[in-house]
Amino acid sequence: TGFGDSRGGARSKGCFKCGEEGHMSRECPQNTGSGFGDSRGGARSKGCFKCGEEGHMSRECPQNTGSGDRHSNAYFKGGDHAAQEYHKAGDGDKPRPPLYIPPPPPEDEVEMFASMQRGINFGKYDAIPVEVSGLNAPKCISTFEMANLQETILVNVQKAGYDRPTPVQKYSIPIINADRDLMACAQTGSGKTAAFLLPVLTKLVESGVKSSEFSEKKTPQAIIIGPTRELVNQIFLEARKFSRSTIIHPVVVYGGTSVGYQIRAVQKGCDVLIATPGRLMDFINRGLIGLENVRFIILDEADRMLDMGFESEIRKLVSLPGMPQKNNRHTLMFSATFPDEIQKLAHDFLREDFLFLTVGRVGGACSDVTQTVISVEWKDKRSKLLELIADVNETKSRTLVFVETKRGADFLACVLCQEDFPTTSIHGDRLQQDREQALRDFKLAVCPILVATSVAARGLDIPKVEHVINYDMPREIDEYVHRIGRTGRCGNLGRATTFFDNKKDANLARSLVKILSEAQQEVPGWLGECAESAVGSNFGAEKGRFGGKDLRERGGEGITGFGSMGGGSGARSTADYDYNDGGGFDCVGVNDDDDSWD
C-alpha cells in the first residue's frame, strides 16, 4: 500500500521512485538529477522509493499504514483515528504524521465543470444595492460577453453554466480589467471567486506567461492567498476549471501534505500560485518560488488574512526582496466582512487610488438564509441538537454543526455517531487526509452531518448544505456571518439555527440583533432584551461598519474598532485557521493544547 492508497485507495501503477503514472522507475525523470532530490540542493535524493521523501526507507514509509483506507467515520469503529494516534504517540516529542499526497484533481470535463445549481433567488441578487467608492470607477458590465474575457476563458465560463454575472462580478471584472486595485465586499456565496479569477486569468493569458518551465525557480504572475487549506484547494480547482485549455498552470500549495509532491507540482509550471501563507513562505524560503514576476496579489477572505496571526505573514511577504512594490503590482482583496480596523490596515497594501466595492451591507448576512436563534443553556444543547437533526438519517440533508473547540468537535461527533447519526468532523488537529476525507464524506452524504470548528467557517462552497447549526456561538459576529453563509449560496435557500447561551454569549447580543434585523429576520423578544441590557458594545460604534462605507469617506480616523462589537475586548481571536502551514509536516492549527485558541 504505497502511493496508491494515499491517493484514494487503489494501488497506483505509477513509477516506484516518484509515484507518478506514465513511466517506469528506470525512466523516472528523477534519475536525471533534475527532479525532487535536486530541487532541495542538487544532490540525488536518498529518499524513500515509495513517497519520495527523505529520512526513511521505503519499508519504513508511513504510507505503508494504508492511510488511504482510513475512513473519517472511524469514530464508529473506535480505533483508527489518525490524528488522535499521532498526538498520543507524540508525548512531547511529536512524530511526523504520515505523508499525505492528495488525490489528483479531476481530469474529466463533466466532473471538472460540475458546479452548484443556481437557486430561486439568484435573480434577486440584482436588487442588492451596490456602491463603488474611489475616483474614476469604470462602468459595470451586465453580461459575460461584455467582460472582455479571453475567448477560451469565456467558453469555460459557459461550460461552468454561468449564464450571467452576479453583482460582485459585474463590478469587479471591469475594475480589474482597468488595472485598478480593489477591496470588494459582497455577501457569502455570491460569486467572489470568479469575480477575481476571470479577469486575472484573462490578463495573464493575453500577456503570455513568463515563468520558464525549465528553470528551477518558478516565478508566478499571480499569488492567491487564503486562510485554510480546504479553501485554497477549492480556489485552485476553480482556477483550473476557468483556465482549462489555456497556457496558464495554476498550482496549489498548503500544509499537511507532502512537500515533495507539491514541489513536483510547482516544477511542472506555476503561473498562478494558490496557497496558505505558511506553505507559501516555506516555498519562497526554499528558493522554489521567485516573486519578481508577481503582477497580482489576491487576498481571499482578506479581513482574516490581515487579522491577528496572518497579518505579519502578509507584511513579510510583500516586503520580501524581489516582490514588486504596491505601485508596481495589483492587490485585490475580497471578503463578505470588512471590519473598520482591517480596512484601515488594508490601505497599506493597496495603491492610493484603489476602489472599494460594496454589494449590500459590509458584513451583512446572506439574505437567503432563514436565521433562528434559540436560548439554550449548555447542559441542554445536546438534547436540543438531537431534536433538530432527528430526521437527518431519512432526509440525508447536509447539516453543518459549528462548535468552539477541536476537542469539542471530536466529542460531539462521537456522541452523534453513538446515537447512530453518521457524522464526521473537521478541525485543525485532524490529519489533512482525514480533513479532506471528512469533506468528501459530507459532500456525498456518506456522513450528512459534519461537526466543524471555525476552520470550515469561511469560503467553503459545498452544494446542498441545508442547515447550519451554531452549537456554540462564535466569538465574533463576523464569524457568525461566514458560518451561516455555508448555506443559502448562489441564490439557494438555507437555514441556520443558533444556540445562544445568555450566560456566555450576552456580549454578542447587540451585534446579533443587528445582523438579524438587517436581514429581515425575526428577533426573539428575549434576545432584544438581552441586547438592551448588554454592556460592552454600542450601536453607535456599529453604525459606520454596517453602513457599507469606505473609510476614506469618513476621514479614516476615529473609527471605533470592530473588536468592541464582540463585547469590548478589542482583541480578535485567531480561531482554528491554518497558521504554521510551512515546513511540510505541521498539520496542526494554532495551538495544540490550549483550546481557548481553537
Ligand SMILES: Nc1ncnc2c1ncn2[C@@H]1O[C@H](COP(=O)(O)OP(=O)(O)OP(=O)(O)O)[C@@H](O)[C@H]1O
Ligand atoms: N455567475 C454565476 N452563475 C452561476 N453560478 C455562479 C456564478 N458565480 C458563481 N457561481 C457559483 O456560486 C457559488 C458561490 O460562489 P463563490 O464560492 O465564489 O462565493 P463567495 O462569494 O466567494 O462566497 P464566500 O464569501 O462564502 O467565500 C459557487 O458554486 C459558484 O460556482
